Amino acid sequence: MIPARYEASRFPGKLMQDLCGKPVIVRTYDAAVGTGLFDAVYVVTDSEIIEETIKEHGGKAIRSQKEHECGSDRIAEAVAPMDIDIVVNVQGDEPFTNGEDMVRVLQVFKEADSHKIDLASIMTPMLSLKEINNPNNVKVIVNEHDFALYFSRAAIPFPRELNAGVTYYKHKGIYAFRKQAIIDFAKLPMRPLEASEKIECIRYLEYGRIIKMVRSDSPALGIDTEADLNEARKVFKAGEAAI
Template identity: 70%
Template sequence: MNIIAMIPARYSASRFPAKLMQDLAGKPVIVRTYEATLATGLFDDVYVVTDSAIIFDEIKKHGGKVIMSKKEHECGSDRIAEAVEDMDIDIVINVQGDEPFTDKKSLSKLIEVFKHDPQKEIDLASLMVHITDEAEITNPNTVKVIVDKENFALYFSRSPIPYPRDKNAHVKYYKHKGVYAFRKQAILDFYHLPMLSLEASEKIECIRYLEYGKRIKMVETDILGVEIDTPEDLEHARKLWK
């Protein structure tokens, strides 16, 4: 299989503008993420795909591969789909640009999903982390996922799912980590299919796949990683880097 990584990178961000260009131990966050993804050795190619001339030039300056988006996009999946439409690839993994501590172990697990799917029944795979903190479970900024007995996603929500009506049910809560591995056709289908009401309501892009009948295999990982969404997250990342 020809497997590539794509790192979608927007310059503007509502909670932390220009976060991908913030300094992390002498290099911008997006460069650190690109280099960490490349260093895993898992991919035939690694690209940043961006709408920003600033990010484009920065990746080029550091010898990386970068693609400029041709049009405006609502989400990272759309940005990646446009970039890979004419590429000869089998699997594309979406690595978040604000995660400079990219984890090889978790990415390997996603790739293995497709190596053990000869019938091509799985359209995409993604990561989930078991969470127990009540504040995180109820936080709408934390996307939760519920799965069936074979770990296929049933639904994603910003609400606590399942609802704990029976406190003795001992259910597990899982946080969805926004790292995806797609078959090429699945992400192209996403790009050309319109948003439906559930995705529009929750503002969670992977719900579109479920609404159109795609199968999402969830892979459990115990590595939370560091997502840089706020200036406080950046300071935490700087301390970890040291």
């Protein structure tokens, strides 16, 4: 499931911006389908133009019937009548989604302690202070078993001791849920921490749910700004040139 809201607050209309010949949302849809891992892939949107664009490119789209606070709420509405077990949420601005990351996050639900886990997601190391200090990059800190402790747009942990050996992780916009977990999520009112940070995973933590983070070394390049879009175009063109 790919939630797609047209009026993004930081970069309105970004999902319909051109990314080397196709809109960003179509590139993300194609990437998800291209993994070959899913029985079906849908874009779930509040936008007529996004719905029509996906269908024009041969894809599947569902128009959400309600206003929603976040993408997971939108997906919960869409999957409620479906007979499915695992739901994967790929953010619409993640056109470089890859199968390797998807396999890792789905593997969580095959492990011995999977019954304890409500949600699995992906984190990747950040290597520069510019990345770490960018509020568009959501940071995550985890315990020794890679269960999430907190997510923030701030640099967490604060680097008071520069030689502490801390690795900073960026949260990638891919989540896997059991269907019932996302249905339950949508029934929970947003609390102050999520409202402040505008990070939907915080809602799970505020209500005592467990999030398993999976490490990935593949770069996390989501599109939040025009600068991100320009960088994505460079990466895409470089990939085409290498084929």
